[in-house]
Amino acid sequence: MDTQLNSFLNKITTLGGALSNSQAYRNELIKQLRSWIPFESACFTTVDPRTLLSTGAITDENIETIHDRLFEYEYLYSDYNHYHELANSMEKVATLSRATNGALSKSPRYRNVLQPAGFHDEMRAALVAEGMCWGFLTIFRQVGQPIFNEEERQLLTSLAPFMAATLRDRSLPRSTVDGIDHMPEPGLLVLSETLDILTYNAAARQWMSLLQDAEGLDGISLPRPLRAVCFRALSESAQGTAYSTGAHTRVRLSDGSFASIRASLLQGPDSLAKLAVTLEPANTTDMLPLISDALGLTERENEVISGILRGLSTKELAQSLFISPYTIQDHLKSIFLKTGVNSRRELIWQLHSKYSLSP
Numbered sequence: 001m002d003t004q005l006n007s008f009l010n011k012i013t014t015l016g017g018a019l020s021n022s023q024a025y026r027n028e029l030i031k032q033l034r035s036w037i038p039f040e041s042a043c044f045t046t047v048d049p050r051t052l053l054s055t056g057a058i059t060d061e062n063i064e065t066i067h068d069r070l071f072e073y074e075y076l077y078s079d080y081n082h083y084h085e086l087a088n089s090m091e092k093v094a095t096l097s098r099a100t101n102g103a104l105s106k107s108p109r110y111r112n113v114l115q116p117a118g119f120h121d122e123m124r125a126a127l128v129a130e131g132m133c134w135g136f137l138t139i140f141r142q143v144g145q146p147i148f149n150e151e152e153r154q155l156l157t158s159l160a161p162f163m164a165a166t167l168r169d170r171s172l173p174r175s176t177v178d179g180i181d182h183m184p185e186p187g188l189l190v191l192s193e194t195l196d197i198l199t200y201n202a203a204a205r206q207w208m209s210l211l212q213d214a215e216g217l218d219g220i221s222l223p224r225p226l227r228a229v230c231f232r233a234l235s236e237s238a239q240g241t242a243y244s245t246g247a248h249t250r251v252r253l254s255d256g257s258f259a260s261i262r263a264s265l266l267q268g269p270d271s272l273a274k275l276a277v278t279l280e281p282a283n284t285t286d287m288l289p290l291i292s293d294a295l296g297l298t299e300r301e302n303e304v305i306s307g308i309l310r311g312l313s314t315k316e317l318a319q320s321l322f323i324s325p326y327t328i329q330d331h332l333k334s335i336f337l338k339t340g341v342n343s344r345r346e347l348i349w350q351l352h353s354k355y356s357l358s359p
Contacts, residue, residue: 005158008036009162011032015028015029015166022252023058026044027058029044033139037123037156039139040062040140041139041140042060042063043057043058043063043138043140044057044058046134047083047133047134048250049171049290050248051232051246051248052133053247054228055250056224062118063140066114069113070113076231078108079107079108080096086126086136089126092128092157092160093153093160095121096110096121097121097147102147114140118143119142120140120142121140121145122139122141123148125137125138125160125163127161127167130168130296134168135164135167168294169294172290172291172295173257173291173355184207186203187205187207187280189208190277192272193274193275208223208226211223211261211279213254214251214254230275230277232246234273237265247262248260249261259281260286261277262277264276287355288306288309291351296338297335301338305335308348314328314332
């Protein structure tokens with residue numbers, strides 16, 4: 001088994017090095033995984049590590065037809081193996097059959113979504129690297145196929161951290177030569193609680209097109225990250241299901257730039273829930289936490305970098321963070337080591353040029 005596992009890990013590493021973008025990597029990995037763990041269908045989602053909301057998904061066609069229902073049961077109902085629970089638990093990979101002790105019908109998701117669509121068991125993995133979650137992988141078996149066994153769950157458990165590390169490495173923003181010449185103005189969409197588009201401005205249509213291109217969707221389908229922030233906003237309005245991180249995600253576009261998507265619930269006299277969604281270029285405040293997470297920086301180191309970008313001196317940084325200048329110097333040494341630079345000037349240059357952080 002160890003020899004076989006090493007072969008699988010080598011394959012994952014090779015795929016990660018050979019393919020330049022996350023979407024290509026995920027497509028190829030699904031193909032490989034099918035030969036290791038047989039399954040009928042898959043959904044492979046990258047997520048914002050701060051909010052655990054989708055930044056884009058690859059789904060098989062028969063999963064795409066029930067994708068909105070899966071979002072609904074993920075955010076609005078109690079069930080087994082919620083993604084955010086897996087991301088924060090000791091066991092990052094779980095099967096529905098194991099969670100329900102073989103009684104799949106105990107799961108509302110199974111009864112109302114999976115079984116009517118012809119699916120039987122599912123196995124979910126939270127892809128966590130060094131404490132941060134970068135994606136979710138779910139594989140499904142049809143009715144009539146065997147449930148996922150413990151050996152298969154353990155195999156995916158062993159592979160998941162290596163998948164996560166590759167997703168993390170591809171999450172870093174990179175400077176691009178052929179970027180969008182002019183990013184659209186901030187876009188605004190208003191949707192019903194069933195995610196029907198009610199109204200929008202012209203810029204929102206441009207953003208929708210960019211998001212659809214990033215996922216390879218047609219011009220009709222609602223981008224998955226947009227669906228995710230809407231369901232999160234709806235969940236925040238339901239008593240006892242609020243998420244403190246908010247309905248916000250950052251999405252890499254086809255040219256390598258990033259969009260910021262936020263959703264909030266609107267209240268009005270007609271008592272019908274509506275959702276306002278804003279779409280705009282991700283700014284420094286949006287992007288710095290993502291860069292910090294990918295590079296393994298601490299929250300305090302992130303605060304130091306934010307101060308450096310504002311032009312604060314060591315003394316001013318120390319005063320603003322209520323720590324000593326010597327502690328600031330220690331943080332700077334750690335930041336320089338993690339980012340591979342030797343000075344503040346090099347750090348600022350790297351953030352602006354290598355990672356396309358707006359000045």
